[in-house]
Each structure stands twice: as C-alpha cells, then as structure tokens.
Amino acid sequence: MKILAVKLLGYKEWTESLGYDREWLIQKVQNEFMMRIHEIAAEYNTFPLQLRYDNFLMIVDGIASTQLSQMLKDIQQYLPVKIRACLGFGKTPLEAQSIASSCLSNEKRNDFKDYVDEKIAALHFDINYNTQSLHHISIYDSFMEIIDVYLRLSKFLYKIGGIIQYLGGDNYLGFISISDIEKVIEIVKNDDKIKVGIGIGSNARNAIRLATTSLEKIRDNREMAWHIEKEE
Numbered sequence: 001m002k003i004l005a006v007k008l009l010g011y012k013e014w015t016e017s018l019g020y021d022r023e024w025l026i027q028k029v030q031n032e033f034m035m036r037i038h039e040i041a042a043e044y045n046t047f048p049l050q051l052r053y054d055n056f057l058m059i060v061d062g063i064a065s066t067q068l069s070q071m072l073k074d075i076q077q078y079l080p081v082k083i084r085a086c087l088g089f090g091k092t093p094l095e096a097q098s099i100a101s102s103c104l105s106n107e108k109r110n111d112f113k114d115y116v117d118e119k120i121a122a123l124h125f126d127i128n129y130n131t132q133s134l135h136h137i138s139i140y141d142s143f144m145e146i147i148d149v150y151l152r153l154s155k156f157l158y159k160i161g162g163i164i165q166y167l168g169g170d171n172y173l174g175f176i177s178i179s180d181i182e183k184v185i186e187i188v189k190n191d192d193k194i195k196v197g198i199g200i201g202s203n204a205r206n207a208i209r210l211a212t213t214s215l216e217k218i219r220d221n222r223e224m225a226w227h228i229e230k231e232e
Contacts, residue, residue, distance in 0.1 A: 001093050001177065004046075004058040004068060005100035006075075007020055011054035011087055035079040045073045045203040047085045049165040049173075057097050057163070060121050062203030065112035089115045092161025093175045115224040119231075121181055122207035123162075123174035124215045125153060128210075130170035147189070148169050149193060156187060173208065181228070186223050195224070201231040 015026050030053040041048050041058060044067055050058045060068060065087075072085055088100025129148055134142050150166055153174065157164050160183050162176035176184060181198060188196050195218050198211025210229035218224045 001090060001096045001120075001175075002060045002063075002117055003088045003090075003093055003096035003100050004057065004085055005088060005097060005104050006048075006056050006072070006083055006085045007104050008054040008079065009084055011039045011081050014081050025048060027098055032081060037075055040071060040074045040078075042205060043074075044068075045194050045205040046071070047173075047204040047208055049163065051165070055167055057100075059093070059120060059204035059207075061208075062119045062201075065114050071119055087112050087115075089113075092177045092180075093163045094158065094161040096102055098165060117202070119200050119202060120199070120207040121176050121178045122177065122199045122204065122211040123164075123172075124199070124208070124211035125149075125164075125172040125174065126195050126197075126219075127170040143175060153194070157184075160184075173211075175204075175207075185226050196226050198226060198228040199230075200228065206231055 004193055015022065018025055034048070034050055034053070037048050037056070039046060046058050046062055046063055049059075051057065054121070065176050067093050068087065072083065076083055084104060086100045086103035088096040088098065088103065090096035090168065123226070127146065130142060130145060145167075150172060153172060154164050155178065157174050160176060160180045162180065164172055164174040167173050178200060188194055195215070197211045197218060199207045199212070199213030199214055201207035201210055211230060214227040214229045217227050
C-alpha cells in the first residue's frame with residue numbers, strides 16, 4: 001500500500017505569529033486550508049486524512065509519482081508555509097504511513113518511486129441510531145458515544161494494520177488491506193452498535209465512493225450490518 005505523509009514546516013511558529021487572540025483565526029484558516037486540500041486531492045483521486053492540521057496522510061495507490069509531485073505543487077500555492085512530503089510503501093496502510101512518517105522525522109531524501117499499486121479497501125462506518133438518540137439525550141452525551149466508538153474502532157484497526165479518521169456526524173472512514181476485510185466483517189457482525197459499507201477500488205476516491213454506496217444499501221435494509229461494493 002502507498003501512503004503519502006505531508007508536513008507543514010514551521011506551522012507552529014506561523015500560528016504563534018498571529019497574536020494572542022488567535023484561536024478563532026487558526027480554526028478558520030485551518031478549515032480553509034483543508035477545504036482547498038480536499039478539493040485538490042479529489043482532482044487526483046486521493047483523500048487526505050487530516051489528523052493534526054500540520055500533518056496529514058493521503059491514500060495514494062493508483063496515483064503515479066509525477067501526479068503526486070504536481071499535486072503537492074498545487075497544494076503548496078494555497079499554504080502560508082512550505083510543505084514536505086514522504087511516500088511510504090508497506091503491506092498495510094499502517095506500515096506504509098509509519099515508513100512515510102519516519103522519513104519526515106529524519107528529514108531523509110524521499111524519491112517518489114513508482115511502487116506497485118494495490119486495490120484500496122475503504123470502510124465507511126456508521127453508528128446505529130446515534131442521530132435518533134438526540135431525542136432523549138444531550139448533544140454532548142451523543143458526542144461522547146461517538147468518541148467511545150471511534151476509540152474502539154481505532155484500536156481494532158490499528159491491531160490489523162488499518163487507519164481511520166472521524167468524518168463528522170456519527171461516521172468514520174477507515175482503510176485496510178484487502179486481506180483483512182473478513183476481520184472487519186466479523187467484528188461488525190458481533191457489534192450491534194455499528195455497521196460498515198466496504199468499497200474496493202483502484203484509487204482512494206473510487207474506493208470511498210463505493211464504500212458510501214455500500215453504506216446507503218445497508219441503510220435501506222436494516223437487517224444488514226455490512227456490504228461490499230467492488231470496482232468493475
């Protein structure tokens with residue numbers, strides 16, 4: 001699997017230059033940055049997992065090294081600081097990001113090699129009945145349930161070499177190796193709190209689209225806990 005790790009250089013110092021009444025401005029600017037990054041990433045059929053706002057990961061199987069270089073140039077023009085990126089290649093998304101992250105930390109030279117592309121397995125998780133629970137519990141209590149499920153899913157996917165990001169609402173987006181799909185299905189089948197749409201595609205955007213398609217089919221049939229859509 002191929003993961004691109006991106007670091008905004010000097011971002012902490014840049015935020016501190018905004019003065020003391022800056023938190024509202026930082027939040028505004030960070031969201032503007034990520035909006036542009038998401039737009040550019042979609043053009044290249046990838047997807048950023050924003051994690052810390054000064055570091056994020058991108059799922060880049062199916063994207064040539066020349067495209068990655070151009071994408072980073074496109075992103076750079078919308079940022080107030082320089083960026084550095086490293087490409088990691090591994091058997092799982094977790095291993096690939098670890099290698100990419102190590103490169104960022106050690107400031108090694110990282111050439112964007114044309115590694116072999118693998119199919120991407122995207123997981124679109126959803127909590128059952130969380131939205132309906134807002135009729136009888138508070139907004140914050142509902143969010144605490146979301147955080148609790150997020151933590152459980154994060155730990156589980158980490159064990160099998162996957163990565164995950166909270167999407168907002170009661171949704172999460174994960175990525176795993178195709179060989180580990182059955183492990184995810186087994187967990188979901190035995191957990192009445194969650195369901196998962198699984199998409200398998202040649203790039204991140206296609207895989208996510210298919211995962212969301214799967215999730216909508218599950219929502220139309222409440223007896224289902226999981227469903228898989230594959231790219232033709």
